[in-house]
Amino acid sequence: MKLGTIIAATLLCCSALTAQAENMKMAVTTSFHNSGLADVLLPEIEADLGLEVQLLVVGTGQALRLGEAGDVDAILVHSKASEEKFVAAGYGTHRREIMYNDFVFIGPSEDPAQIKEAQSATQALGLIAEVQAPFVSRGDDSGTHKKELSLWAAAGVDAEQRDVAWYKEAGAGMGASLNTASGLNAYIMSDRASWLKFGNKGALALLYAGDPDLFNQYAYLPVNPAKHPHVKADLAQKLETWLVSPRAQALIDGYTLEGGRLFTFNAQ
Known part of the structure; x- marks a missing residue:
């Protein structure tokens, strides 16, 4: 060569x-x-x-x-x-x-808190707190978690009012938190993309979306x-x-x- x-x-x-x-x-x-x-x-x-x-x-x-x-x-x-x-x-x-994209509220298809009728994201959270319906939070200091906490604050529902009996912190990512919500048939706030991609929806459904705050x-x-x-x-x-x-x-x-x-x- x-x-x-x-x-x-x-x-x-x-x-x-x-x-x-x-x-x-x-x-x-x-x-x-x-x-x-x-x-x-x-x-x-x-x-x-x-x-x-x-x-x-x-x-x-x-x-x-x-x-x-x-x-x-x-x-x-x-x-x-x-x-x-x-x-x-x-x-x-x-x-x-x-x-x-946007955040959406997911929950049991029967919607015990009636958040489908809410006029705002904060009202939806207020309705969930009022009936103390199970709610899964990521609880992981993520962007989604930070946004959720700001909405609870705007809804006038503080940490003491979010009792562990119904408010569950998963301390996990979006997919794992959605799995927890599916297992508990609970409400959860998710980004729309993760919800659409999620394969274990169970009895959950997209119940509320569209507020500019999301x-x-x-x-x-x-x-x-x-x-x-x-x-x-x-x-x-x-x-x-x-x-x-x-x-x-x-x-x-x-x-x-x-x-x-x-x-x-x-x-x-």
Whole structure:
């Protein structure tokens, strides 16, 4: 074999190894992962960018803590107030909105609290508390849990009123919490995507949706290399550029289940 051919082959091999070494870590919410959208996006990201995105699937609170510790290169979560604090404290370089869906209230199809008749999300929770119908909370400091607690507060139902006899904290992700609600035939607040993807619905049904307060925005936050010089800021930027592209928009808006769109792209 000629020397030039050997050198070319070696360079090609090194190039392939370099391409395979392109990887980064991103913390994402369990609701995003449970929706199945990650299974759609990740192979396309790898094909388009040669970038393997390794997911750490946790609640929003834990995802933010991973970012604060510099254990991931970026996060994709859904709790705006917490995200803004993360950026303001210098842990994230910025916050970029990517897509949204909504929260919904799930419960027993017979609907003992009659939340189908509610005029607002807070009224629905008030009705559940009034009859002390079983309610499962994620109880895991996730974005969904944070939102649920803010709605209870707006409904005037404090922690003492949420008695353990009917208010159950699962301390788990969305899928596991939905399983608990199905087993107890209880009410639960879920993001719409996780509910549509959930396969163990039992006697549960989607009973209430549509309040603007149930809007659920997902945002991308690169971890700040000024805080953690080891993070792969260049790859985080590469991924962000892809996530806000027409390519990503087509995949996100095109992801449907049971005839319904699970997420709506709204990146600017």
